[in-house]
Amino acid sequence: xxxxxxxxxxxxxxxxxxxxxxxxxxxxxxxxxxxxxxxxxxxxxxxxxxxxxxxxxxxxxxxxxxxxxxxxxxxxxxxxxxxxxxxxxxxxxxxxxxxxxxxxxxxxxxxxxxxxxxxxxxxxxxxxxxxxxxxxxxxxxxxxxxxxxxxxxxxxxxxxxxxxxxxxxxxxxxxxxxxxxxxxxxxxxxxxxxxxxxxxxxxxxxxxxxxxxxxxxxxxxxxxxxxxxxxxxxxxxxxxxxxxxxxxxxx
Numbered sequence: 736x737x738x739x740x741x742x743x744x745x746x747x748x749x750x751x752x753x754x755x756x757x758x759x760x761x762x763x764x765x766x767x768x769x770x771x772x773x774x775x776x777x778x779x780x781x782x783x784x785x786x787x788x789x790x791x792x793x794x795x796x797x798x799x800x801x802x803x804x805x806x807x808x809x810x811x812x813x814x815x816x817x818x819x820x821x822x823x824x825x826x827x828x829x830x831x832x833x834x835x836x837x838x839x840x841x842x843x844x845x846x847x848x849x850x851x852x853x854x855x856x857x858x859x860x861x862x863x864x865x866x867x868x869x870x871x872x873x874x875x876x877x878x879x880x881x882x883x884x885x886x887x888x889x890x891x892x893x894x895x896x897x898x899x900x901x902x903x904x905x906x907x908x909x910x911x912x913x914x915x916x917x918x919x920x921x922x923x924x925x926x927x928x929x930x931x932x933x934x935x936x937x938x939x940x941x942x943x944x945x946x947x948x949x950x951x952x953x954x955x956x957x958x959x960x961x962x963x964x965x966x967x968x969x970x971x972x973x974x975x976x977x978x979x980x981x982x983x984x985x986x
Contacts, residue, residue: 741779742772750775754782764950766809767792777803789951795835796826807836807949809911811894812844822897827904836907836949841894841927842920843913844887850876851884863919872916899932908933909949910942922982935978 741753757765765783767790769776780790780803794800795808808814808830811822830837850856854877857867870877879887902908908928912920921942928938947957955964972980 742769742775744775750778750782754779754786754788758786758788762788764789764791764806766790770794770814773797773799776800780805789949791838791949796829801829801833801835805833805835806951807838807907807909809838809840810843810913811837811839811841811897812890821893822900824900827897827900827906830901830906831904834907836909836945837898837901838909838911838946838949839894839898839901839928839931840911840913840924841891841898841931842923844891844894845927846914846917846920846923847876847879848884848888848891851879851887857917860919863917866918868916895927895931898928902931902933902937907945907948908937908941909946910938911946919982922979925978925981929978935975938978939974939981 741749744750754765765779765788767776767779770793776792776794776797777799780800783790784804789806790804791807791809792800792805793808793810794814795805796814829835850873854870854873857873858864898908910921910924910928912924914920914923917923925938925942928941929935933941944953944957947953947955950956957963959965959967969985970980971983971985974980
């Protein structure tokens, strides 16, 4: 991670040791988070693959990372200027051709805007309230200036627009949130995918089969098939009619 030991490298074997240590602790994939040294990032990807691990990261469209075989990317935006704001067709086609999955995390952007507008938001969900951490965990969201909130709201719209483009192009979409404070985050992200233009069924697939594929676990998880592991959730209402019904869990 940038500023946490990999940049700059201590010596030529630094990356090898870091990946080997991750494997020793049971990691099955790595997430890279560098915004400048694409050569180091590419070597991290290559080393992870040598150990049979997958690699994801904030950024994945830079050509050294594509050439190294980056498997997926988290977030739309939150990278460097070429991959933020509007994502044009050349990048969309690059993701498709390179088989790079994308986890949009639109809910992270949207939640920050809504928390800034209404800091009491988490308290209004009676099921969520017992699990909400101390308010200072959301402080940076609450303290956004009006101009910053407007910028983040624009990022939400850009992320939705890009997600729809990626889906139409056949890019594999997964579900993640980046909102560690909110355990209902995956439901929020499913809603954001539908707002972006995905059908409820496409959103549900992103949270199951699509996510399993990003993790490299599609042979064991993600779809209901003979021989696969499954955690089945039975709902009280149909999510294909209203994606918010994924919250209505019976058992």
